[in-house]
Amino acid sequence: MSISISKILSSHDINELKAQGSYLELKRVTENQLSLKLNVRSWVTLFDKVTHLQKAAPANKASILSIISSHPVEDAKKQIEKLIDVKFSTADSKQLKSHFLLLCKAFKKAAFDPYQKFEETKHKNFQHSSRLEGINMNVVADKSLESVLAKYQR
Incomplete structure (x- = not known):
């Protein structure tokens, strides 16, 4: 990487x-x-x-x-x-x-990252097109790996 x-x-x-x-x-x-x-x-x-x-x-x-x-x-x-x-x-x-x-x-x-702007626009367009079909997509906050592991840890 x-x-x-x-x-x-x-x-x-x-x-x-x-x-x-x-x-x-x-x-x-x-x-x-x-x-x-x-x-x-x-x-x-x-x-x-x-x-x-x-x-x-x-x-x-x-x-x-x-x-x-x-x-x-x-x-x-x-x-x-x-x-x-x-x-x-x-x-x-x-x-x-x-x-x-x-x-x-x-x-x-x-200050301007074209890839990041593309990803934001793609996500926003997906939400709007889903709403047109009657599916409400809520914006989910990014979670850290530690918070996800803590939630599902036994």
Whole structure:
């Protein structure tokens, strides 16, 4: 099973994130695709870091780009770490800028997932067509594996 960075970034809760694969795989894919070091050790911190980056990176984009262009690389990396709480492992400012723009681009793509939109539309259309035939389909909330096992456990 291949893990997509867009699916990781578009996870709405920890259970959705866990459904993508194992913790180490998700962490490794995220770090490799975004070219940064996350410094996380659990599911909760991984999810918190991803959601924090989704908000902090685009919000501070202009200030971070000005920091990169006006400061030496080491100073810029320290200031960026304070702003968005992530470490970049780069040697020069050009590479630092490209890694940060890659990070912003990844979060921009995560905002719209065509597959997810297709699945939502398909489910909604199925409900409406069933209602036309007199069958009422109620929306069922997704349940975690633990809750289903707890319900049927003896």
